[in-house]
Amino acid sequence: MRIGRTLPPAAAPITFKDIFSGLKGICNGQTEIKRFESELTRHFKVSHSFLVSSGKAALTIILKSLHEQHPERNEVIIPAFTCYSVPSAILKAGLEIRLCDINPDTLDFDFDQLENEISRPCVLAVIPTHLFGMPADIGRIRNITTAKKVWIVEDAAQAMGGESNHQKLGTLGDVGFFSLGRGKALSTVEGGIILTNNPGLADRIARQMADLPEYSRLETLKLLIYAVILNIFMRPAWFWFPKALPFLKLGETLFEPDFSIQKLCAFQAGLSRGWEKRLKQITLDRQKAVRNWADLMSRCPSEKMQNIHLACQAKLRFPLKVTDAAALAGILAVSEQNGLGLMRAYPDSVNHIPQIRDRFRNMTFPKASAIAGQVLTLPVHHFMKAADIRKIKQILTPFFQKENKCLP
Ligand SMILES: Cc1ncc(COP(=O)(O)O)c(C=O)c1O
Structure with a gap:
């Protein structure tokens, strides 16, 4: 076991000032959540934003809403090399995973194979992914999908703050999502953001959102404790400690198809102040x-x-x-x-x-x-x-x- 300065592979800062804002957020309740939502819609110049408990929760809600609109289609195309949360969200939404090989020079789709895959009549959506924040070629996917009426769900989980040709990543597909998990560009301990300009889809997502549970008081307390832990232990001076605890499984890629889907809470919205x-x-x-x-x-x-x-x-x-x-x-x-x-x-x-x-x-x-x-x-x-x-x-x-x- 190594004791001493240890860099985390990725880290998003959560400061004590942010945690204090989170506590103020709890007092403000819904107003704090509305504030975060309206800042997001203004910043990303989209008509609708929704806040949930994780990136995979965001993807599940998006896919369920799309499937409601097209119940006859149930396949979702993803790159064969991606985060394991993506296939788990597809299964959680009750849909089928369809894989497409990648271009190893860009980690984007192998576009020859993608064209074949998209021609399948059961395809509901394709998920281009900005892996490590590297922009996927959404324009090229748009050219292939237009005639086929396949939805483009932009996985910008790792790309908040990034741009492609002066356009903000997360706003290039029909609908996009970010992750607010630890180690992402911006973190609220855990969380997910959905962005879309499509009014019909936004209505369906809003209906799904209305049925989602809120974080309980105990869960909010856990988030608060976790935020303090992250604040201390993500620092290189202390990161060796959680890294040495095997039950935390830091750095392991896990496939977990069973996860909860909740609305982002006021504490998390408060953490985002000044984002x-x-x-x-x-x-x-x-x-x-x-x-x-x-x-x-x-x-x-x-x-x-x-x-x-x-x-x-x-x-x-x-x-x-x-x-x-x-x-x-x-x-x-x-x-x-x-x-x-x-x-x-x-x-x-x-x-x-x-x-x-x-x-x-x-x-x-x-x-x-x-x-x-x-x-x-x-x-x-x-x-x-x-x-x-x-x-x-x-x-x-x-x-x-x-x-x-x-x-x-
Ligand atoms: C590419 C990609 N998509 C989706 C997700 C899911 O996000 P979350 O961990 O917030 O559920 C992640 C998370 O790491 C990711 O890297």
Whole structure:
């Protein structure tokens, strides 16, 4: 067990000032929730926003609302390499998961395969995903879906604050959602946001929302305690402690199809106070870190370690493709010993998740399966100091040197 400065792989700040705002939020009740909703609709220039207890809750509500409108269609297309919460939300909504392989250079869909998949008559929706905050090509999906009347549900869980061609991510699909979980761009401990400009869909979502339970007092108290814990233990000085507790399962990717769906509570809405200013600063900090890693990668081109996406977006983590399995294992081991927050992404493609793999018998998604074993992510959050960056460069240096004698 390592004791000492340890960087979390991703972290969103929750300060004591935010927690104090959360407590004021409890006193304000519904007014606080309405305030957050109206700030979101104004900021993202959409007509409707809804607040729920998680990103997967948001996706489930969206899919249920779409299915209500088109009960004859029940398939949802997702990238075969994505967060395991996405297939769990599709199952929770009572729908079928349809996988599409990915382009390993962008982690976006393999568009040739997507065109075939979208032609299926049962397809209700397609979920382009801005993985690590890297913009998926929604314009290209729009071109394919227009004639087919398939809904575009934009998974912007990891992309709040990001833009593509000066348009805000989360507003490019027919409906979009963000996650407010820990480790996202903005966090209210847990939470999800739905955005749409479609009035018919908004009506259906509003009806679903009306039936959702509220957080109980005890649950709100748990959120408050968790916010304090996050405030203390996400700091590099203390992160070694929760990381050493195996029952917290930090860093593990879990498939959990059974989750609760609730309305976001006033405490969480209160935590969000001042979010526009904070998100702007967080995004700028991340862009700076991304530029730093992208610069390192471009100065030391390596066959075995490649940049996945060239654009300097405000990524949530900086993904690299490491094609040499021994090098990847070596880098991760050194990072672990030194508490530097380098991490793999999801351990396998969605078709290999043990609980659902029988659904994909006889189907393969070779590019998604291969990339799952190759992605290494570097932290980009505000807790990183110049000394951490130097140490991470030192870890990566021997791997560059071995190959082309280039020193970062
Ligand atoms: C791409 C993606 N989609 C959906 C989700 C689900 O969000 P939440 O954890 O808030 O349920 C996540 C969460 O990490 C995610 O990364």
